[in-house]
Amino acid sequence: xxxxxxxxxxxxxxxxxxxxxxxxxxxxxxxxxxxxxxxxxxxxxxxxxxxxxxxxxxxxxxxxxxxxxxxxxxxxxxxxxxxxxxxxxxxxxxxxxxxxxxxxxxxxxxxxxxxxxxxxxxxxxxxxxxxxxxxxxxxxxxxxxxxxxxxxxxxxxxxxx
Numbered sequence: 001x002x003x004x005x006x007x008x009x010x011x012x013x014x015x016x017x018x019x020x021x022x023x024x025x026x027x028x029x030x031x032x033x034x035x036x037x038x039x040x041x042x043x044x045x046x047x048x049x050x051x052x053x054x055x056x057x058x059x060x061x062x063x064x065x066x067x068x069x070x071x072x073x074x075x076x077x078x079x080x081x082x083x084x085x086x087x088x089x090x091x092x093x094x095x096x097x098x099x100x101x102x103x104x105x106x107x108x109x110x111x112x113x114x115x116x117x118x119x120x121x122x123x124x125x126x127x128x129x130x131x132x133x134x135x136x137x138x139x140x141x142x143x144x145x146x147x148x149x150x151x152x153x154x155x156x157x158x159x160x161x
Contacts, residue, residue: 002032006041013045021045036065040072052079063092070099074112081115086122093119097132110139114146121153130154 009024022045028038043058059076067073077092093116100109117132133150140147 002028002035005031006035006038009038009045010041013041013048018045018048036062039065040069043072043075047075047079052083055079067095070096070112071106071108074100074108077119078111078115081119086119089115090119090123090125094132097135101135105139110136110141110144113139114150117150117153126153126156126158 005024005028009021009028012018012024013021022042025038025042025045028035029042032038039058039062043055043062046052046055046058056076056079059072059079062072063069063076073092074096077089077096080086080089081093093112097109097112097116100106100112113132113136117129117136120126120129120132130153133153136150137147137154140150
């Protein structure tokens with residue numbers, strides 16, 4: 001029954017019934033605490049509620065149980081990035097962007113490339129950021145609002161030491 005509550009919670013969230021989704025997802029964890037995928041579903045639900053702190057805590061639990069899921073690492077890294085925690089965001093965004101580079105590329109891969117590049121640049125790793133910006137420019141839509149920033153980052157001269 002835990003899996004049924006979990007999947008029903010996922011469905012309810014997608015339909016916009018966030019509170020009902022939370023109730024079902026919490027019930028799924030009560031019945032089967034080892035079902036760590038529920039933490040990812042809870043994280044998405046809390047993001048829908050704009051409760052970023054709780055969403056981050058749930059993403060952390062999901063990733064602690066399985067750190068091989070690029071989408072989860074992207075979502076968590078994006079929250080860290082938005083919070084300005086670039087040093088923490090880098091590892092998650094790099095992992096997500098690198099895994100997403102494999103075919104077929106998910107829709108969120110373009111954002112992961114840009115954010116990984118930005119996080120690396122902001123943590124002083126400009127040379128490591130270049131491949132992410134390059135891949136972003138190759139795959140992003142022509143009207144992407146981040147295109148100018150990525151191109152500017154590519155065109156900046158390397159810092160003199």
